[in-house]
Amino acid sequence: MRALLLILGLAWTLPALADTSDPVELIRQTTGEMFALIDANRSEYEADPALLETELRDRLLPRLDTVYSARLVLGRHGRGLEREQVEAFAEALAELLMSRYATGLLEFRSRDQVEILPLAGDNTERSTRVRTRIRLDSGNRAPVDYVLRKTGDEWRVFDVIIEGISYVATFRTQIGEEIRRDGFERMLARLEAGEIDVDIES
Amino acid sequence: MLRLNRCLSIVALALLLSACATSAPPSDARHPDDPWEPFNRNVHSFNETADRAVLRPVARGYQAVTPGPVRTGIRNFFTNLRSPVVMLNLLLQGRPGESLEQFERFFVNTLYGLGGVFDLASRGDLPRHEADLGTTFGNWGWEESRYLVLPFFGPSTVRDGLGFYGDTFINPVWELAREEGSYGLLGLNIIQIRANLLPLDAQIEDAFDSYLFLRDAYLQRRQFLIQGEESGLPDYDAFLDDDFDDWDD
Numbered sequence: 453m454r455a456l457l458l459i460l461g462l463a464w465t466l467p468a469l470a471d472t473s474d475p476v477e478l479i480r481q482t483t484g485e486m487f488a489l490i491d492a493n494r495s496e497y498e499a500d501p502a503l504l505e506t507e508l509r510d511r512l513l514p515r516l517d518t519v520y521s522a523r524l525v526l527g528r529h530g531r532g533l534e535r536e537q538v539e540a541f542a543e544a545l546a547e548l549l550m551s552r553y554a555t556g557l558l559e560f561r562s563r564d565q566v567e568i569l570p571l572a573g574d575n576t577e578r579s580t581r582v583r584t585r586i587r588l589d590s591g592n593r594a595p596v597d598y599v600l601r602k603t604g605d606e607w608r609v610f611d612v613i614i615e616g617i618s619y620v621a622t623f624r625t626q627i628g629e630e631i632r633r634d635g636f637e638r639m640l641a642r643l644e645a646g647e648i649d650v651d652i653e654s
Numbered sequence: 655m656l657r658l659n660r661c662l663s664i665v666a667l668a669l670l671l672s673a674c675a676t677s678a679p680p681s682d683a684r685h686p687d688d689p690w691e692p693f694n695r696n697v698h699s700f701n702e703t704a705d706r707a708v709l710r711p712v713a714r715g716y717q718a719v720t721p722g723p724v725r726t727g728i729r730n731f732f733t734n735l736r737s738p739v740v741m742l743n744l745l746l747q748g749r750p751g752e753s754l755e756q757f758e759r760f761f762v763n764t765l766y767g768l769g770g771v772f773d774l775a776s777r778g779d780l781p782r783h784e785a786d787l788g789t790t791f792g793n794w795g796w797e798e799s800r801y802l803v804l805p806f807f808g809p810s811t812v813r814d815g816l817g818f819y820g821d822t823f824i825n826p827v828w829e830l831a832r833e834e835g836s837y838g839l840l841g842l843n844i845i846q847i848r849a850n851l852l853p854l855d856a857q858i859e860d861a862f863d864s865y866l867f868l869r870d871a872y873l874q875r876r877q878f879l880i881q882g883e884e885s886g887l888p889d890y891d892a893f894l895d896d897d898f899d900d901w902d903d
Contacts, residue, residue: 523894523895524890524893524894525893526895527893527894527895528895530895531895579890581887599887599890611887611888611890613887615875615878616874616875616877616878616879616885617870617871617874617875617878618874618887618888620888620890620893621870621874621888621893622867622870622871622874624893625685625866625869625870626861626862626863626866626867626870627862629862629863629866630862630863632679
């Protein structure tokens with residue numbers, strides 16, 4: 453199951469100052485940057501994971517379409533919400549993911565473990581899926597796909613699919629159920645307090 | 655047979671008792687693949703109770719008393735014994751090349767790896783494949799099937815449940831239990847499988863709703879195994895609420 457953490461760690465190892473006009477390049481550059489970052493400061497990060505979290509937030513957040521993810525997760529439960537509420541939800545969701553990925557990322561030893569495949573399949577001008585494969589210690593290759601959409605002329609990631617399991621789809625059911633039972637405000641409060649942990653496993 | 659009957663009646667009783675504890679949404683709001691949610695939730699809570707009372711403590715004990723390398727050997731042994739199931743299903747799915755690779759693995763590990771205890775094939779770069787009768791049915795066109803939580807065995811679907819049953823006729827571990835009435839090997843297999851899943855417990859317990867968490871992960875994962883690399887994306891457009899449309903950038 454360490455493998456899972458590893459994958460989670462890499463899953464959002466995404467774009468920073470990368471070329472945002474080409475989705476594959478974006479993923480490739482960001483993955484490279486993240487490994488460079490870890491390679492250079494591994495011991496500091498291991499001593500203080502919060503440091504890495506801050507670093508990740510600064511670099512990755514601009515390349516994630518968190519509000520779009522949040523809208524997908526909320527679905528009809530988002531009806532009647534103020535834009536500020538949705539943005540607060542998007543931020544809480546991103547926070548949760550960042551802290552998780554910071555932990556997982558440190559588990560990776562080498563960038564050779566990641567292979568980025570050329571585009572294939574159903575891609576449009578507005579949305580695309582970049583496929584990567586992560587080589588695990590067991591020798592198996594775990595598929596990790598990023599789903600991006602284009603707004604303006606920038607590509608940003610809004611979903612990650614690990615071994616066929618989509619973050620957005622999995623969050624969606626969980627959060628939806630929580631809202632159905634307790635209402636949006638209580639769900640948000642619990643999410644912000646770190647009391648909800650929505651995970652996916654393979 | 656008597657033992658099995660008693661077992662079943664305990665399950666039935668537990669389901670009955672937990673019948674009022676369900677919190678499933680009304681039938682028109684349910685997941686399209688999970689129309690039996692109230693029933694499934696009951697089996698799920700029964701499974702959780704049974705797991706906490708018996709299987710998990712046993713699996714923890716197993717983990718505590720067996721050294722890591724021994725556990726790996728035992729796991730390899732059972733994985734190897736499942737090879738015939740994988741080989742046959744790969745054939746049924748029209749993947750003879752992979753079936754042959756799986757056969758080579760089986761051959762190498764059984765012969766030179768002390769009956770499968772050592773996974774030499776993986777060191778020699780022979781990839782391991784995964785296939786079962788459930789994914790074979792899926793491959794033949796039965797792609798969507800109702801979610802069904804099986805007592806003791808957990809997440810499944812009607813299709814995968816049937817497949818699981820069918821596969822037991824090819825798996826020597828199950829055959830041994832059925833034909834010879836010797837349950838030792840089967841018992842050890844179940845314990846070692848459960849022990850491998852122990853690291854996931856924390857995640858499942860942290861999830862807001864462990865039932866939904868397992869269901870979604872299971873259904874998506876099976877979908878992926880059936881459709882392979884070409885499996886489609888979730889229907890994001892259907893996820894969005896129409897009211898949001900005026901938001902767009």
